[in-house]
Amino acid sequence: MRVIPAWLRILAGLVALAAVAAIALLIRDAAGSVVDGASFLALAARALLFLGLVVLFGYTAATGLPPAHWWRSAGQPWWPGGQDLPVTPDLHRFLARLQERHPGLRECWLLDPVAPGEWRLLALAAPTVLDTVRADWDIRRRDVRLYLLDEESRTVALAWGRSSPVAFSAWDWEPQRDELAEFRCPVNADVRLARRVWGS
Numbered sequence: 001m002r003v004i005p006a007w008l009r010i011l012a013g014l015v016a017l018a019a020v021a022a023i024a025l026l027i028r029d030a031a032g033s034v035v036d037g038a039s040f041l042a043l044a045a046r047a048l049l050f051l052g053l054v055v056l057f058g059y060t061a062a063t064g065l066p067p068a069h070w071w072r073s074a075g076q077p078w079w080p081g082g083q084d085l086p087v088t089p090d091l092h093r094f095l096a097r098l099q100e101r102h103p104g105l106r107e108c109w110l111l112d113p114v115a116p117g118e119w120r121l122l123a124l125a126a127p128t129v130l131d132t133v134r135a136d137w138d139i140r141r142r143d144v145r146l147y148l149l150d151e152e153s154r155t156v157a158l159a160w161g162r163s164s165p166v167a168f169s170a171w172d173w174e175p176q177r178d179e180l181a182e183f184r185c186p187v188n189a190d191v192r193l194a195r196r197v198w199g200s
Helices: 006-031 037-063 068-073 089-101 127-135
Strands: 107-111 119-125 144-150 155-158 174-177 180-184 191-198
Touching: 006 037, 089 107, 089 119, 089 144, 119 127, 127 144
Parallel strands: 119 144
Antiparallel strands: 107 119, 107 191, 144 155, 174 180, 180 191
16 A cells, blocks of 8 residues: 655645636637637637546645546455455554564564454564564554554553553464455454555
C-alpha cells in the first residue's frame, strides 16, 4: 500500500486548479457568442473533460490516494478472491506510514474487527524491531489495536496499552491460502479471518 508523495499531490492540485480556470474561460467565451447546436456539444464535451480532471486530480490532491480507491468503495474487493473487508483512506494512510517508519516488520495482517470503528492488525518481526514500534508514539491511535508477534519467542502482545505476552499457538492460526488465514480471536475466542497486507 502506498500513499501518493506530497510533491505529486501538489502537482495534482495545480492540474485541478488549471482545469477550473479552463472551465471558467469556456463559460466566459460561450457567454459572449452565439452558440449553435454543434458548437454547444463541443463546448459541453470540453467542459465535462475539464470537470473530470477537477474531480480526479482534486481528490488525489486532497486525500493523497489514487482515484482507484473509489472502485474498491463501490464494491470491488480490496482482497482478491475473498470476503470484502473495506479499507478506509484513513487506515490506508496509517498502514503506509507504519510500513514506511518500520520497514523491519516482515509481515502485516488485517484482522476482522471485533467492534465497529476499530481496526486490528497483526505484525511480525524480530524483537528489536518490535521494541522500536512500541517506542514510536507517533503511530499510536485509539482506533487501531496493533498486535506484535515476536518471531523468536512466538508470543503476541499489544504494541501499546496494558498487555501480557501470550503464546501465538493460542490463536490457532490456520493459513487458508497465501493471502488469507483463520484464527481464534484473542478477545472472544470466535473464529475469524485475517488478510495479508504485506509480507511473504
